[in-house]
Amino acid sequence: MDWDKLRIFHAVADAGSLTHAGDTLHLSQSAVSRQIRALEESLNTTLFHRHARGLILTEQGELLFDATRAMTKRLDAASARIRDSEEEVFGELRVTTTIGFGSLWLAPRLSNFYVDYPELNIDLMLDERVLDLPMREADVAIRMKEPSQADLVRKRLMSVRMRLYASRNYLENHQMPEQIEDLQDHRLICQNTTSEQVSAGATLVRELMSYELPNLLTVNNYFGCLQAVRHDLGIGILPDYVAIDDRELVRVLPDVESNVVPVFLAYPEELRQSKRISAFRDFVVGQIDLQRKRAQNIENA
Numbered sequence: 407m408d409w410d411k412l413r414i415f416h417a418v419a420d421a422g423s424l425t426h427a428g429d430t431l432h433l434s435q436s437a438v439s440r441q442i443r444a445l446e447e448s449l450n451t452t453l454f455h456r457h458a459r460g461l462i463l464t465e466q467g468e469l470l471f472d473a474t475r476a477m478t479k480r481l482d483a484a485s486a487r488i489r490d491s492e493e494e495v496f497g498e499l500r501v502t503t504t505i506g507f508g509s510l511w512l513a514p515r516l517s518n519f520y521v522d523y524p525e526l527n528i529d530l531m532l533d534e535r536v537l538d539l540p541m542r543e544a545d546v547a548i549r550m551k552e553p554s555q556a557d558l559v560r561k562r563l564m565s566v567r568m569r570l571y572a573s574r575n576y577l578e579n580h581q582m583p584e585q586i587e588d589l590q591d592h593r594l595i596c597q598n599t600t601s602e603q604v605s606a607g608a609t610l611v612r613e614l615m616s617y618e619l620p621n622l623l624t625v626n627n628y629f630g631c632l633q634a635v636r637h638d639l640g641i642g643i644l645p646d647y648v649a650i651d652d653r654e655l656v657r658v659l660p661d662v663e664s665n666v667v668p669v670f671l672a673y674p675e676e677l678r679q680s681k682r683i684s685a686f687r688d689f690v691v692g693q694i695d696l697q698r699k700r701a702q703n704i705e706n707a
Contacts, residue, residue, distance in 0.1 A: 500546075540555060551667075568604075569662070570658040594614060596625075607667070610663070
């Protein structure tokens with residue numbers, strides 16, 4: 407099958423328009439149309455339904471588009487590996503992680519990363535959905551459980567627990583609870599059990615809700631929970647890594663916490679030699695080591 411025709415077909419299917427595809431490929435609309443007709447004739451099928459408002463893929467067109475999309479992602483992966491030089495780190499790195507970890511832990515630290523690698527552009531994708539790394543939906547992932555996808559390089563980074571925290575200002579105006587039942591005198595801030603989150607966090611939320619707490623604020627991510635706690639709205643369930651960097655947070659009910667949540671970094675086997683991946687992995691590991699030392703200094707103080 408003629409790859410040049412497939413390349414043009416992919417551009418048309420992606421754009422939904424002969425004109426827009428032609429602009430991307432620097433070809434005239436008539437040239438693009440001729441290539442699509444020739445491809446349809448070679449396959450003896452119709453790939454697009456033609457409407458006044460654009461083009462819609464037929465069932466056969468969808469099948470071919472799935473194939474060209476997979477081929478394009480593989481080519482992008484090969485291209486990325488070729489561009490990685492032996493001495494420099496540059497280009498784009500697509501990183502996926504959860505909303506909470508990405509917004510509360512990773513994003514605030516990226517300024518340190520850019521000091522060493524100013525020419526590397528990071529596309530940070532915060533999503534609870536697990537992206538398909540082998541299909542190159544992202545280059546590297548940080549997840550709150552061990553990835554189950556095949557052909558991935560995995561590294562366990564750290565362990566996290568969900569704990570109860572309040573702001574110092576809030577506790578100056580409200581009595582510190584001494585047992586779980588005392589939470590009935592406070593507003594609990596947490597993720598709703600129906601929102602996407604690690605099972606250990608949802609289990610802790612369900613356990614505390616079983617005490618029939620009268621005042622409740624639920625948010626669908628930990629970033630929102632943290633903002634509510636910082637603004638003195640109540641006592642919140644938060645991942646323990648946020649308290650190390652926020653001295654205004656005070657742990658409440660130290661005996662109450664979730665089970666351990668393992669944090670893993672993963673990337674496709676085919677990117678094992680990538681300089682971009684290595685730089686990012688080493689940076690994350692180094693930041694975790696710094697945080698661990700800071701936590702130990704706080705405990706010993």
